[in-house]
Amino acid sequence: MKKVVIVGYGNIGQYAHKAVDVAPDMEVVGIVEPNLSEKTVDGIPVVANIADIAPCDVALLCTPSRSVPDLAEPLLRKGIATVDSYDIHNDIFEQQQRMSAAAKAGGTVAVTAAGWDPGTDSVIRVLLEAMLPKGITYTDFGPGMSMGHSVVARSVAGVADALSMTIPTGTGVHRRMVYITLEVGADFATVAAAIKADSYFCNDDTHVILAEDIDALRDMGHGVRIERKGVSGDTHNQKVGFDMSINNPALTSQIMVSCARAAFRQVPGCYTMPELPPIDLLPGEREGIIRRLV
Amino acid sequence: MKKVVIVGYGNIGQYAHKAVDVAPDMEVVGIVEPNLSEKTVDGIPVVANIADIAPCDVALLCTPSRSVPDLAEPLLRKGIATVDSYDIHNDIFEQQQRMSAAAKAGGTVAVTAAGWDPGTDSVIRVLLEAMLPKGITYTDFGPGMSMGHSVVARSVAGVADALSMTIPTGTGVHRRMVYITLEVGADFATVAAAIKADSYFCNDDTHVILAEDIDALRDMGHGVRIERKGVSGDTHNQKVGFDMSINNPALTSQIMVSCARAAFRQVPGCYTMPELPPIDLLPGEREGIIRRLV
Numbered sequence: 397m398k399k400v401v402i403v404g405y406g407n408i409g410q411y412a413h414k415a416v417d418v419a420p421d422m423e424v425v426g427i428v429e430p431n432l433s434e435k436t437v438d439g440i441p442v443v444a445n446i447a448d449i450a451p452c453d454v455a456l457l458c459t460p461s462r463s464v465p466d467l468a469e470p471l472l473r474k475g476i477a478t479v480d481s482y483d484i485h486n487d488i489f490e491q492q493q494r495m496s497a498a499a500k501a502g503g504t505v506a507v508t509a510a511g512w513d514p515g516t517d518s519v520i521r522v523l524l525e526a527m528l529p530k531g532i533t534y535t536d537f538g539p540g541m542s543m544g545h546s547v548v549a550r551s552v553a554g555v556a557d558a559l560s561m562t563i564p565t566g567t568g569v570h571r572r573m574v575y576i577t578l579e580v581g582a583d584f585a586t587v588a589a590a591i592k593a594d595s596y597f598c599n600d601d602t603h604v605i606l607a608e609d610i611d612a613l614r615d616m617g618h619g620v621r622i623e624r625k626g627v628s629g630d631t632h633n634q635k636v637g638f639d640m641s642i643n644n645p646a647l648t649s650q651i652m653v654s655c656a657r658a659a660f661r662q663v664p665g666c667y668t669m670p671e672l673p674p675i676d677l678l679p680g681e682r683e684g685i686i687r688r689l690v
Numbered sequence: 691m692k693k694v695v696i697v698g699y700g701n702i703g704q705y706a707h708k709a710v711d712v713a714p715d716m717e718v719v720g721i722v723e724p725n726l727s728e729k730t731v732d733g734i735p736v737v738a739n740i741a742d743i744a745p746c747d748v749a750l751l752c753t754p755s756r757s758v759p760d761l762a763e764p765l766l767r768k769g770i771a772t773v774d775s776y777d778i779h780n781d782i783f784e785q786q787q788r789m790s791a792a793a794k795a796g797g798t799v800a801v802t803a804a805g806w807d808p809g810t811d812s813v814i815r816v817l818l819e820a821m822l823p824k825g826i827t828y829t830d831f832g833p834g835m836s837m838g839h840s841v842v843a844r845s846v847a848g849v850a851d852a853l854s855m856t857i858p859t860g861t862g863v864h865r866r867m868v869y870i871t872l873e874v875g876a877d878f879a880t881v882a883a884a885i886k887a888d889s890y891f892c893n894d895d896t897h898v899i900l901a902e903d904i905d906a907l908r909d910m911g912h913g914v915r916i917e918r919k920g921v922s923g924d925t926h927n928q929k930v931g932f933d934m935s936i937n938n939p940a941l942t943s944q945i946m947v948s949c950a951r952a953a954f955r956q957v958p959g960c961y962t963m964p965e966l967p968p969i970d971l972l973p974g975e976r977e978g979i980i981r982r983l984v
Contacts, residue, residue: 415923418823489980509984516821518984519813519968520932525983526948526971527810527941529712629709629947631940638814639931646925647821653923654820668969668984671976674813675964677820682965686783689819690803690812690962 398422398660399452400653401476403467405429405437407616408481409458412649413437416456419653421679426450452476454656458649464508465491472498472506477659479652481511488514488668496666506666510655511648512640513537515669517622520638522670524624528634531626536564540618540644542572548596549574554582555591557610564621565601572602575613618644654678692716692954693746694947695770697761699723699731701910702775703752706943707731710750713947715973720744746770748950752943758802759785766792766800766960771953773946775805782808782962790960800960804949805942806934807831809963811916814932816964818918822928825920830858834912834938836866842890843868848876849885851904858915859895866894869901912938948972 400416402409416424430444457464457480468478488509495506545560556577563571588604622638658676694710696703710718724738749765751758751774762772782803789800839854850871857865882898916932952970
């Protein structure tokens with residue numbers, strides 16, 4: 397049994413705990429969360445500082461993306477594998493290079509950007525391009541809550557609480573439905589204009605709606621549809637698609653746990669999901685998987 | 691540029707030729723096909739015997755599945771990589787073991803079962819299980835022509851020509867629509883009963899239809915829908931799906947060509963597609979692929 401520490405015990409961390417509990421080949425031995433007052437959760441020790449973690453094989457970094465590389469580097473240099481769902485798309489390669497150096501120094505493995513997008517969606521986009529080398533791939537997200545856009549909307553002056561829904565309108569174009577409550581004295585029209593003017597929203601069809609209670613709107617369901625129409629060899633109009641309707645943190649954390657398993661099967665370095673042999677994500681011996689799924 | 695020899699110049703071989711022609715990193719240097727009278731095709735030399743092939747890096751084995759292991763073994767022992775779309779599902783692991791020994795002896799790589807099913811569908815089934823470890827996956831094929839079932843129907847006494855269509859009826863259950871023409875003097879009812887009694891058809895809802903001209907019905911389009919509904923961690927009702935509508939030999943041969951590229955990037959041995967890092971299927975450097983698709 398591989399020993400797992402969960403770093404960060406918000407939504408993803410709590411779901412990751414459940415995913416490890418049902419995995420046949422790993423167990424949670426510690427949780428790092430400064431905001432928890434309990435000393436244990438389900439009998440698992442909770443520590444506030446990552447320096448105090450129990451001996452372990454892998455750390456699941458269930459913290460905001462920006463904090464991931466700084467958390468991962470010292471763990472990797474100590475020989476502890478890490479898995480994260482870092483999702484700042486245009487910065488993944490740079491962070492991977494940094495974590496790869498640390499992983500090689502520690503003789504261990506990091507898997508980065510290991511959620512559903514980036515993550516399994518990235519694997520699908522690569523596979524679709526291998527099948528249809530020429531053509532266009534569209535990734536349509538939602539309907540589902542965007543954590544990033546919700547945080548930005550909440551930070552606008554006059555907003556008490558906010559939730560931004562991503563609505564797919566096809567060909568990779570999305571509508572933003574932003575539900576807000578106001579601070580006392582704030583003017584709705586002014587606040588709505590400020591949200592629409594933010595760089596997170598100004599390029600999208602954004603609708604701001606006054607709500608009575610944001611918490612009553614929260615639903616962690618999400619979805620995606622990836623489509624590629626293209627050319628195999630010189631044969632046109634080949635169409636391939638992928639879709640899902642899922643609980644977002646439950647899937648993200650499950651993918652992280654499957655990637656932790658794959659981490660133990662790679663040579664030292666930092667990997668994104670398309671760099672991992674998919675078979676390494678599953679428990680058990682190759683023979684059984686090949687007989688059952690190939 | 692990697693040098694490719696195409697072994698077998700039927701549908702798959704001819705489409706493979708086109709797929710290599712548009713690949714930026716490989717070129718066809720020879721064709722093996724005893725049934726071709728021409729000495730060259732598009733300037734590429736044709737030989738009847740595999741012993742006479744030009745020096746090459748990889749052989750695409752575009753022949754019936756049963757002939758693949760015997761063709762692959764001597765090539766692999768000579769250090770020539772091979773790619774095949776061997777599709778006898780319940781025998782893949784055994785053939786892989788045999789080809790793996792030959793590939794290791796020759797210091798080269800074989801990729802086997804590299805079509806769309808087995809092949810890319812296998813990768814999807816593995817990925818779906820990594821995302822939702824508990825649940826049921828259904829693979830629904832079609833509508834499309836089944837080569838194997840058509841051959842069996844043609845072999846029944848009294849049948850002049852036959853085409854068997856696979857029609858998906860959901861949850862992995864398929865209807866077989868078998869179009870036949872009769873030999874002179876054959877009795878339709880007797881022939882239809884014989885087809886339905888064959889082990890390829892007796893477990894399916896099989897309909898035999900008398901046609902005027904089988905060739906007028908031939909369409910190489912095919913499709914698949916793979917669905918998994920299952921559990922991530924302890925969260926139920928997670929749904930993921932994959933679908934496509936494609937020209938069958940064009941996609942099969944394109945996948946073989948992408949797998950030839952991946953072959954050059956693995957350590958010696960024989961691989962099924964879920965054992966290959968998907969990124970190795972694409973031409974170019976990892977950095978660009980990660981920036982663009984992860």
